Amino acid sequence: MRFARLTSLFVYLRTMGLFVLAWYVGSFFVPSKLLLPSPVAVALAMRNTALNGELLGNAGISLARLLVSVAAAAAVAVPLGLLMGRSRLWNDLLELPVEILRPIAGIAWIPLALYMFGIGHRLPLFIMFYTAFFPLLIGTAAGAAAVDRRLVAAASTMGLSGRAIMRRVIVPAALPAILVSARLAVAASWTAVVAAELVGAPNGLGYAIEYYRSMLSTPTVMAFIVAIGLLGFLTDKGLRWLSDVLTPWARTEVAR
Template sequence: MTRLSSVLRGAIMPVLVVIIWEILSRAGVFSAAFLPSPLAVAARWVQAMQPLQPFNPSESSYLVWLVSGEFPHDAAASLSRVLSGFAIGAGLALPLGLLMGTSQRIYTLMNPLVQILRPIPPIAYIPLAIVWFGLGNAPALFLIALGSFFPVLVNTIAGVRQVDSIYLRAARNLGASSMTIFRRVILPASSPFILAGARIGIGTAFIVVIVAEMIAVSDGLGYRILEAREYLWSDKIIAGMLTIGALGLLIDTFASRLNDYLLRWHRGIGT
C-alpha cells in the first residue's frame, strides 16, 4: 500500500502538466504545428505502437509480431545498443578502476590521462567515430561505451580509495592474504560506489544512444525523432521523446531496484 501511494504521489505532477498543456492547447495558446495537444500526441503514439501487419501464427511468434510496430521496434533497437555499449564500457572501466584504486603506482600513471579525457563529451567524438567505424552500429556502440566508461571508472576508483583503512589493517592482522582482502573487504566496501557509477553510466549511455542514432544508424528512437523532424511531425517527435522518457524511467527503476537488492546488507537500505 505504501508503494502504491508513493506511485500515486509521483504521478501528480506529470498529470497536472498534461492537464494544463491540454487546456492551453484547446484555448489556442499554442499552434498545433509547433506544440500539438496531448490527445494528438497520444493518438500518434498509439498509431506508432501498433504492429504493422495482422498477426499470423504461421509466420512469426506473438512477441515478434508485438514489437513489429515503429516505436516498439525502435525502442528494442535503442535498448539493445544501450545494453551492449554499457556492457563494453563498464566491462573495461571496472577492472581499470579496481587497479587504479588499489595501486598508487597505476593511479599516478593513469590518472592524468583519465582527467584529460573525462571532460570531453562523447558527442565530440562523433566525427572521429564515423571516420573510424563508418556508419551503423559500430560508431553508436563506441559512443555509448565511451559515455558509460568514465562514470563507472571514476566511481570505482573513489569507492576503492575510500575503503576505511581500519578494515584493511584488521584483515592483515588476522592473517588475510592480499587476494582475500581484495575479495572480502575491498569489493564489498566499494560496491555502493561501483553500483552508483553503473547506474549513472547506464543513464549516460541512454542519453548518448539517442544522439548516436540521429547520425549513424537507420533505426532506433533517435532516428525516428530525426525522421519526424524532416516532415515536421511535431506530434510524432513529442511521442518519441515521451517514449524515450518512459524507457529511461524503466531502466533507472530497474537499476535502482537492483542496487537495493544487491546492497540489502548495507546500512540504511530500506530505512
C-alpha cells in the same frame, strides 16, 4: 511498507498529472501545432507506432545498444577503477589521461566516429561506451579509495591474500558506489544514444526522431521522446532494485 508504496505511487501520478495538464493547456497557446502538439495527439501517435511495431522495434534496438555498451564499459572501467582506488601507482598512471578525456562529451566524437565506423551499429556503441566509461571509472575509484582501512587490515591479519582482500572486502564495500556510478552511466548513455542515432545509425529511437522530424510529424517525434523518457525511468528503477538486492545494508530513507 505497502502504505509507503501507495503514497509514492500517488506522488508520481500527481506530478505526472500536473505536468500533462500544463502541457495540454500550453498547447492551446502555441500558434503552430508543429511546435507543441497536445498530449492527446502524442498519445495517438504513440499508439499507432506501437501497433505497427515501429515504436517497440526501435526502442528494443536502442535498449540493446545501451545494455551492450554499458556492460562493455563496466567490464573495463570497474577493474581499472578498483586499481586506481587502491594503488597510487595506477592512479598516477591513469589520472592525467582520464582527466583530459573525461570533460570531452561523447557526442563531440561523432564527426570523427563517422569517418572511423560509418553509419551502423558500431558508431552508437562506441559513443555510448565512451560516455558510460568515465562515470563508472570515477565512481568505482572513489568507492574503492573510501574503503575503511581497518577492514583491510583485519582481513590481512587473518591471512587473506591481496586478491582475496580485493574480492571479499574491497569489492563488496565499494559496491554501493559502483551501482550509483552505474545509474549515472546509464542516464548519460541514454542522451548519448539518441545523439549518435540521430546521425550515425539506420534505426533506433534517435533515428526515428530525426526521420519523423524531416517528415514534419511532431506528434510522432514527441511520442519517441516520451518513449526515451519512459525507458530511462525504467532502467533507473531496475538499477535501484538491483542496488537494494545486492547492497541491502546501504539502503537509506533518503535514497528512496
